[in-house]
Amino acid sequence: MNWVPDQGREVSTKPEAGASMLRLAEELFPICRSITGNGVRQTLQILSRFIPLQVAEVPSGTAALDWTVPREWNVRAAYIAKLDGTRVIDFEQNNLHVLQYSTPLDRIVPLDELRNHLHTLPEHPDWIPYRTSYYSETWGLCLTHHQLEALTDEEYRVVIDSTLADGHLTYAECIIKGEIDREVLLSCHICHPSLANDNLSAIVVATMLAQHLRNAKPRHTYRFVFIPGTIGSLTWLSRNERKLGLIDHGLVLSCLGDSGHINYKQSRRGNSSIDRIVAHVLRTEPGDHRITPFVPYGYDERQYCSPGFNLPVGCLMRSPNGEYPEYHSSGDNLSLLRPESLAHSLAVLKRIVEVIDGDVTYRSCNAKGEPQLGRRGLWGGLGGLRSAGYDQMALLWVLNLADGQHSLLDMAERSGLPFSSIRAAADALVNAELLEPVV
Amino acid sequence: MNWVPDQGREVSTKPEAGASMLRLAEELFPICRSITGNGVRQTLQILSRFIPLQVAEVPSGTAALDWTVPREWNVRAAYIAKLDGTRVIDFEQNNLHVLQYSTPLDRIVPLDELRNHLHTLPEHPDWIPYRTSYYSETWGLCLTHHQLEALTDEEYRVVIDSTLADGHLTYAECIIKGEIDREVLLSCHICHPSLANDNLSAIVVATMLAQHLRNAKPRHTYRFVFIPGTIGSLTWLSRNERKLGLIDHGLVLSCLGDSGHINYKQSRRGNSSIDRIVAHVLRTEPGDHRITPFVPYGYDERQYCSPGFNLPVGCLMRSPNGEYPEYHSSGDNLSLLRPESLAHSLAVLKRIVEVIDGDVTYRSCNAKGEPQLGRRGLWGGLGGLRSAGYDQMALLWVLNLADGQHSLLDMAERSGLPFSSIRAAADALVNAELLEPVV
Amino acid sequence: MNWVPDQGREVSTKPEAGASMLRLAEELFPICRSITGNGVRQTLQILSRFIPLQVAEVPSGTAALDWTVPREWNVRAAYIAKLDGTRVIDFEQNNLHVLQYSTPLDRIVPLDELRNHLHTLPEHPDWIPYRTSYYSETWGLCLTHHQLEALTDEEYRVVIDSTLADGHLTYAECIIKGEIDREVLLSCHICHPSLANDNLSAIVVATMLAQHLRNAKPRHTYRFVFIPGTIGSLTWLSRNERKLGLIDHGLVLSCLGDSGHINYKQSRRGNSSIDRIVAHVLRTEPGDHRITPFVPYGYDERQYCSPGFNLPVGCLMRSPNGEYPEYHSSGDNLSLLRPESLAHSLAVLKRIVEVIDGDVTYRSCNAKGEPQLGRRGLWGGLGGLRSAGYDQMALLWVLNLADGQHSLLDMAERSGLPFSSIRAAADALVNAELLEPVV
Incomplete structure (x- = not known):
């Protein structure tokens, strides 16, 4: 069957x-x-x-x-503001806006220079990229590509309130x-x-x-x-x-x-x-x-x-x-x-x-021929013991492969049965003193 | 070619x-x-x-x-009869009717009790199942599902003339x-x-x-x-x-x-x-x-x-x-x-x-280069020796793999040729003293 | 990525x-x-x-x-001529016309006998076959099947001016x-x-x-x-x-x-x-x-x-x-x-x-963890170094497999990268003193 x-x-x-x-x-x-x-x-x-x-x-x-x-980096604030003080990009909104490990800055920056320090994702113009510069000192900000396109003033104030110091x-x-x-x-x-x-x-x-x-x-x-x-x-x-x-x-x-x-x-x-x-x-x-x-x-x-x-x-x-x-x-x-x-x-x-x-290796205590399962109450007929977490085939596989060379995972792989079923069958056989662990 | x-x-x-x-x-x-x-x-x-x-x-x-x-089991007769003596199920008709290792019995059995001792195949209602109970003592009979459905009397006489005894x-x-x-x-x-x-x-x-x-x-x-x-x-x-x-x-x-x-x-x-x-x-x-x-x-x-x-x-x-x-x-x-x-x-x-x-391992007596088959009458041209049970390719494969490591079956597998062809080629080469068995 | x-x-x-x-x-x-x-x-x-x-x-x-x-074979001329001297098959036209190792001959041969010494390819009637008889002395000529069909005289003169002699x-x-x-x-x-x-x-x-x-x-x-x-x-x-x-x-x-x-x-x-x-x-x-x-x-x-x-x-x-x-x-x-x-x-x-x-085996000089490529000018970003004949993945593969057990070919096979790319990456790492050859 x-x-x-x-x-x-x-x-x-x-x-x-x-x-x-x-x-x-x-x-x-x-x-x-x-x-x-x-x-x-x-x-x-x-x-x-x-x-x-x-x-x-x-x-x-x-x-x-x-x-x-490296030195320890902490950042408290970071923004790009128009010269009238209106913040157009702000770390408060999303902490991805600051380039990780950006050095501190507070000055008016011409747009042309600023662009070299801005990171966007043109192919996903609504997303802010995540960028880092851990091992090469620089400053920078990240923003959506739409935000970049909206930067049209000649100069912006750029503030990065960060510290990069021994820590x-x-x-x-x-x-x-x-x-x-x-x-x-x-x-x-x-x-x-x-x-x-x-x-x-x-x-x-x-x-x-x-x-x-x-x-x-x-x-x-x-x-x-x-x-x-x-x-x-x-x-x-x-x-x-x-x-x-x-x-x-x-x-x-x-x-x-x-x-x-x-x-x-x-x-x-x-x-x-x-x-x-x-x-x-x-x-x-x-x-x-x-x-x-x-x-x-x-x-x-x-x-x-x-x-x-x-x-x-x-x-x-x-x-x-x-x-x-x-x-x-x-x-x-x-x-x-x-x-x-x-x-x-x-x-x-x-x-x-x-x-x-649960992956242990056992040796059968009755390795020559199959042990008589009937007199030990383990022969429930094939398929009859599923409520215990295993079926008769799992019992037979464990007994057959319990030669001290196969771990329970080996048995699960060779039999095609799930590990939990093999593990449950092994538990029943250990209880019946038909298996002993290999130490 | x-x-x-x-x-x-x-x-x-x-x-x-x-x-x-x-x-x-x-x-x-x-x-x-x-x-x-x-x-x-x-x-x-x-x-x-x-x-x-x-x-x-x-x-x-x-x-x-x-x-x-176990004890030896022999059975001489087994039947279910109506109380008027008419046999409705009879071992004489088919020896599958008796449960193998059934204990002996001769008594009137109410249908309700009887049903617990009857075995059928509902999905194949014309076939009698083959059932055994070697290691758990009980009595029983096997019958077609149609036969089971025809049992309508309240009681039947059940006779199993078997012996289960040391033997x-x-x-x-x-x-x-x-x-x-x-x-x-x-x-x-x-x-x-x-x-x-x-x-x-x-x-x-x-x-x-x-x-x-x-x-x-x-x-x-x-x-x-x-x-x-x-x-x-x-x-x-x-x-x-x-x-x-x-x-x-x-x-x-x-x-x-x-x-x-x-x-x-x-x-x-x-x-x-x-x-x-x-x-x-x-x-x-x-x-x-x-x-x-x-x-x-x-x-x-x-x-x-x-x-x-x-x-x-x-x-x-x-x-x-x-x-x-x-x-x-x-x-x-x-x-x-x-x-x-x-x-x-x-x-x-x-x-x-x-x-x-026929699976023997040989070593070539001329392992360095191919031996000259022509002067030994073994170069019949490719395909020319099939009447001897092998062709030239079988000869070449046997010579090439006769390194004492490949059995003839190894050669058959590697060459894709049938074993019988490899075996016949090896016989020809043994006759020509080009091969010796590895002992 | x-x-x-x-x-x-x-x-x-x-x-x-x-x-x-x-x-x-x-x-x-x-x-x-x-x-x-x-x-x-x-x-x-x-x-x-x-x-x-x-x-x-x-x-x-x-x-x-x-x-x-074997003896040395040389051939100077070979032809089939009508009795009036007209050559119908001539080695001068194509040196395949002579059977390789053909013995010399100069005589009138009846067509019936001649046929036994002629080789053609009926399935390709315009091609002359290439045939040899190195180890079995005989004479012969090869010709197209159409040429064979045109041989209708009763006798032909056959000349093979060859020598088969110690040399x-x-x-x-x-x-x-x-x-x-x-x-x-x-x-x-x-x-x-x-x-x-x-x-x-x-x-x-x-x-x-x-x-x-x-x-x-x-x-x-x-x-x-x-x-x-x-x-x-x-x-x-x-x-x-x-x-x-x-x-x-x-x-x-x-x-x-x-x-x-x-x-x-x-x-x-x-x-x-x-x-x-x-x-x-x-x-x-x-x-x-x-x-x-x-x-x-x-x-x-x-x-x-x-x-x-x-x-x-x-x-x-x-x-x-x-x-x-x-x-x-x-x-x-x-x-x-x-x-x-x-x-x-x-x-x-x-x-x-x-x-x-180029298939050499190397050992990494910094086998524990990845070496910091950035400070050695080798971290050009993935894909950034292709002009040097390799990319960043080739560098990472070579570093990862440089355990003294994998040759560069092993690395090429495991990574799926071409050998030349692995070789170029290894050269860059050797220059950076990150690899040493296993001797």
Whole structure:
């Protein structure tokens, strides 16, 4: 007889979960974050209402591998005003209006000179671009292309009330101790100002996942890092080199709130456990998904997967960086976030965690021939035990592959059954003393 | 020039062979077999007219790995009668009417109680189901759904004249000694009562294959086992553990007489020699076929391929268990058997045996450059030697791959030529002293 | 953002190069070559105007592996004349008219006997076939089928003014010393009389490639061998056995001038470096191409890839042997050669050479995290450095894979970027002291 494999336990994608994540994103949205500065501190303080955070402050000038922690940047105001004082562009309206790391300025600037310091998106004339100049000192403002076209006076007053001075780079960790000290690294960047999908979405999903894990008593130790992009991961790596050997699996999280399907970018290794685990979860999940090989462009996986570290770290996204039109512009605002997408991203991460923590290798105690399941009450007839989370085929697969060489994930992949069903069948066989773990 | 590979020797699928196998199936059909009892003994006695059989009788209660040989069951009569004595269901009409291993009974049973002991197939109301209760003591009868609907009296007399008592489990082996003691295991179950495709078809094909091999002086030793399903293979395995290391290849044979194409289910290993050999034969055989990976459900391959044994045993079938509507019902009767299917199954097995026995590894005696075939009378021009069973391309392939690393099957696979053509070319090269076997 | 990989440097397929190769082929076309004799000597003398050649003369009777160098054959005249002296078939018209290695003859032959010594192509009645009888002594002539049909006299005078006598087999080598003594073997057969694509095309392309390499100061040492087919490569192999270990890559060149696309036949190993290199070049080359696995039929790769040598030698062709209608007939004449095909074949070979010589393995000097490219002037923004022969993605790929395990070709394959782009990015990184070669 041919068996339709059961589809595993439904992971609920509760609409409430999505709504509460959206509310948190709304609270974080107006803050002007950058790779350093008070915006990051304010953000972490809000997150610490939900999960315990260890905040690190790393002084400017500290070496971070081949890089150096830059000066700290803070901005209080920035505007372009007509000479009569009317503000035509104002940071108060949208913090994307200021070029990140812009040096301070307060002077009358002729329009011709001003134009060289203005950034727009001609192809999306209603959106303000998100631009940075972290490592090359200059001043600048960003505006919509329509706004640029409306600048017709000969001169404008330009004010950028910013400070670029020795200070600190701020990041935070949330560590959830598990039964074992082998670690799972979850990393998301917190350096973007008022952009929603990139990356408030991942920040709120990571926060809720951490909250869930604190109650779940996981097997692995989970380490969440909330860091500014590039310089943050470089700094974190340089300060944690000796601990990296503990990392069994890792994910960079970004762009998890839009309406697109899940995209998983594999680790540099391409065949890490995390790559196989995510592929399995996505394969048994309804709906589309896409898995793409590693490329050395994207988010902080670039640093985690640099050749000297080569950590088993992939990147989980919905619409990837650069592949949605609103990317890195004011179009990436709260209207892009869907509560059901946030909830689904969280649910997928919970299933990934379920596999990470449940993937154990067993050896059958009765490996020669099939054990007689009938006298142990385990022969319910095929299909008869689905209420227990598995069916008879899952039992037979686990028994057949429990040779100490196949992990439960290997069994799920070979059988085509969902991991949860294999895990439940293994639990029943452990109870019947038919399996023992391989240590 | 591009060569159309020759298609190998035709293996005749003589209609006479099919007709004589069908006659043997007809003789065996009426016998009421079970996992123990006189039906099995009677069956083996008939087979021993064709091939020498070593019959084993294993006492009830004998341990067989995690199982125990059950009591022996025999049934002489079984019927449901109206109170006036008219029999409405009678084992005499069809031995499927009795639930296998039914306990004895002779009493008046109210219809309501009786219904709980009756088995039908509502979706096929004219067929009697085949049901067993080997390891859970109960009584029962099987009937067509139309027969069930015709039971309208308030009470019926139910008689099951069976015995369930200490006795023996019976199985047989037919061993054909070859040049070497490395073994090929061929296993088929003999426990089904009047069912034709499952498994009289395989019993008669195995018998004729054994008869053929006795005359063929094979290289390997061939061991045919005729056993009851599950408990039979468990019993055989438990009594032969020390010999299992001799098995190089194995096949479970079942359902070999219906009109479907060949289905091969791979061994648990998935890349055993037998898996490659069967795939090669089927690829060079006209007509459809299907190869499916191992699953831990089916016939006795479940036991041979349990993790503690993991023998290189696949399963050769036409329509597989559960995939034809008549499976495990009175619909699986002699009308399902086609002589040409039986003959084709036998022919395919003969080609498999040909590869098993002919797959040798050679080393070229002139490995540097091509030897000059012209002065050895082997350069007949391309295509010129087909009458000898091979063409010039087969010669060139064998010479090119005879590095002591490629077996003849490897060569057949790499060249796309049929094994028989490669084998014939190798024979010619051995005769010309251009090849020597690797020992 | 998704990057469209840049398409690498254009290798010019200058029409002049094609025209000058065609002129050389025109000069070589009328010469009557065979596996031995003055035609080969005359051919090599012409080639030596372009490249330095070391000519070898191997006496008849010399052992060459399983073969023996045959007697030398030369032919001065051959014709069929009516008894009145009118020549109806004349070697002067086309040197294909004489069967190669035909023994001498001068006598009146009855038409019936004569027919047994005449070779035609009935399916192409206007073409003269190319036929040989090197190792079986006989006489014969080749003619068009229309010419055969016009022979109606009862007797003809047949004159073959040939000599078959002890002499020499002639071949030549052109060795271009590189920085290292590891070798690249390029082999083409020079034994065909007036046939153009097979193989004057490859002879002229090889000559021009050798000329190019003499000026290019290559890293590897390049060894071109111009040899008669089969017996020539066997002779060369038997005289150079001890040097064969120096060969890292090899190609047999043939049929490189017709209008077909490139066909590459892999080495026997199937995964040699040369197989990967050619596949990469063809993949990044515009236009169709085809890659086929090794078969032990074709050109001298049969000898180089015999199991006792198993050299990493593939075969580069346009229309392969036997796959164009004019093959081995007078239809394979100068009209088949296209200057643009000759030039394209040369260009592809130059790109192959570029990969062979440029495929080095590096280790990053800053393997932990990405080095800061900005302060080294290497962060031109994505796509911004294409004028330097590479883009930012090529830089990132090289840095990411420079772990001492990936060669530049590995990087090109994994990234999907052309080798030339990866090579240029690596050069920039070497200049910036970010990479060091693995020795």
